[in-house]
Amino acid sequence: MRAKGLTNAIAGAACAAALAAAPLAAQARQVPDSFAPVAKDLMPAVVNISTTQTVEGETGPLGQLPPGHPLREFFEQFQGQQGQQKRELHSLGSGFIVDEDGYVVTNHHVIRKADKVTVVLDDDTKLDAEIVGTDPKTDLAVLKVKTDRELPSVNWGNSRKAEIGDWVLAIGNPFGLGGSVTAGIVSARGRDINAGPYSRFIQTDTAINRGNSGGPLFNLDGKVIGVNTAILSPNGGSVGVGFALPARVAQPIVSELREDGEVTRGWLGVTVQPVTDDLAAGLDLPEDKGALVGNAAKGGPAAEAGLKQGDVIVSLGGKPVEDAGQLAWLVSQRDPGDEVELKLWRDGKKMAKTVKLGELSDQKMARAAPGQQDKAGNIVAKALGLQLAPAKPQVLEQFDLPSGIEGAVVARVARGGPAASRGIRPGDVITQIGRRAVDSPKDVRQLIAKGAEEGADGVVLLVQRGNKSQFVSVPLAKPETG
Template sequence: MRLSGPVSPASFLSALSRIGVLAATTALLLPSSPHDALAAPEPATLPATAAAAMPMRGAPDSFADLAARLLPAVVNVSTTQTVKGDSDDEDEGGGDDQGPQIPSFPQGSPFEKFFHDFMNRQNAPNSPPRKMQALGSGFIIDPAGYVVTNNHVIRHADRITVTLQDNTVLPAKLIGHDDRSDLAVLKVESSHPLPFVTFGDSDADRVGDWVLAIGNPFGLSGTVTAGIISSRGRNIEQGPYDDFIQTDAPINKGNSGGPLFDMRGAVIGVNTAIYSPSGGSVGIGFSIPSNEARGIIEQLRKTGKVSRGWIGVRIQDVSQDIADGLGLKSAKGALVAGVEPNGPAAKAKLQTGDVIQGLNDKPIEGKALPRLIADLPVGSQAHLKVWRKGAAVDVPVTIGSLPEPKAEETPDKKPDAAKVEKSVNLSMFGFSVGSITDDARHKYDLPADQKGVVVTDVTDGGLASDRGVKAGDVITEVQQRTVTSPADLRKGIDAAQKEKRKSVLMLVRDQDGLRWIPFPLDGDGH
């Protein structure tokens, strides 16, 4: 649930039973010059032995001086959006509270009927357009009037206004936004330089350090809350570049886009999301680290868009089952589940089944690879340490530019009278497969050029079912060997058993793409 959703009684009540999303940024107040607004201080380092000897630091006597210094640079962001009664795109991009929601009332109660009738009138196909308002937060990063907020705060807005701490209301212009990181940059015009904050080094602060969050929760402007960094490197499945700071500083609906400050007054995160069964703060909030946000914001200021490094691979984490199937000693690295044709990885001869263990001499962990690649300059060369079929190889790859998503084309289906091969029942794994015939392509909506074998039946409660395999999924490889028939799949399984592998790996294509799935060969798969 976006925390900066429209302000209406219905949506507010509905928000109390859902999970919220908001955003924040890290900053430092009043640097020596405007050009330093996006410059980060050098990170402080501390030897491990010194950490043990360091005396414990208690809570500050007061946050008042720090809050007074930072509050003028934190702003409220208000948007107005025209919503049509027959609009079909209100949920586009995950904004699940773009329109009013019906609260839960006892069945048959007068309140239930009232809200039901009200919503029917509002959402009728011929109902007139209506104005919806939303409130969020932001912060000024330059005295010239550049403001950082969340993309979901200003998404689909017809008009954006920014309210300063002294209640000055200024119209705002959208300079640029980025869906993938949920960041946006606004510009306001003022007759005098505005107070501003700067980014700090989010890597320098540790779990347990104190932080302040300032924003506009539930429309209550200039709210200051305090807490600690609860964890780092959180992946909350918001996108491929998740690396959130978790904090217990209370943040709520309307804090989206506000800053998370360290005790030096530097912005170390942009408050973006919360986990909450009730819709209010339960002490689990998430912020985009400043070290990730800084580069994105600088690109948005200069060009209005973001260019990211890309090599064109689909990857997944290496589980222990996968490591066993590949003969790896430890479950580390990023397993290549697919290679984009004609992409940088394909040109560098990366293969499905490769395990990327290092990037530019630094070890990597699983799904961190897209984020690390995205930070590399387009056109630069990177070196990947790749484990391939029992040997480590160095693979140089030229970083490409992340392409814009393209609409998928549905190929024409022209069934013929091809003979259907007999299915093979892999009862030990709980599924059956058959050849990909024209009838199978038509039945399961498979592309005309799809290769492999198709899953024709899955046993409820079996190994395949537990691993998310469904009828219509396609197995394209087994143990990194191409599968073109059920017999190929059977041979691959038999070979893995003869090699006394603990598990056999199958490359499976489903509606979400390719992924490697390990199936245990020792009979214990649960």
């Protein structure tokens, strides 16, 4: 009896504990009774985008054959000019109205190369749209439609407040079906999907499919916190991994496109890369944060202000720079002509530089000045898995490198060796080791030998490939013992 009573007491205590915890668990799992009220208010401001593009191309069997195919001559003989015909391509997407006067936001890729853009309202009204402006770097576009009536519109929300686990709604035109609503949660924030230097996306498991591009992602207050832009899918359909450009990025871009038809951004004139643990150790940095300068464009703002390869930028205009992506974003928020203070690490010392930003254009590419650099010894082959050659004319010609380049040219890379594991390949040119410039493969040998004697686990190489340079941390192979 006592045992039974004890069991009942334990069960009762467990039950009480469960009941005490129940309100918190219930709150965590709470689901809205219905999304209908929010969806009903929002759907009239979400539109379908239809585009038409006229292209000239080869039709019939001729259009299926690649250039140089032996059968092309046969079909060209019989098809003649009939093989070249104009045809129309159609695509569908989504968008949303941000002003009652008829301004519509969508993705750049939805209307790219379109000859005609049509906006279809929720009540099936079709309106011809004018492209006000586009920004390919953030994949945004603004359209304008004309109508005699006031159009329903939606407001921007604060995407910074969106937390992982928050409910969100996507409304759009999947597969051309028309206005469709899907619900899910915020799965992640600040997701980098290699879609450009200014974009860190909201990831959501809300169903987003083809045709949803350009549509809005709403919070439960009915505010736009993102522009649905991309999905990760092996089959083209939703698998619960969708990406929306945050409102904090989209809203100022849309405003600038409405006013000016284009976006102007500040230009620093550097190419940068993240600071990894290995790079931080190899460059004697206090922490693995900041943006490591790989190139400073000759004549560019950074070079004019005295920035050099190997500098690590840790703040811009008083705002911390955690990584290379954040630097690009901070610079893009500045206007050409702005003077900004950069704080950076150089040779183990912290310093400040004031830079007057230029204007970014697609033609401005940061180009690294070649470093300086005979035949490296056996230690390089063993420690790095490399064979190096001097930058003589015949070597440069062999690797199709421009004349005038100076450095230690990578002639061979051992399969499975340390250098190969870091992506170094024949034709690359080593111009620096750590913070020391190298004038020849002999210098490489000496610096590698010194590092090995000091017990270094790896070295940081500045590797030039084409017009770009990048710091690469390479482990040193340890000598065999027995």
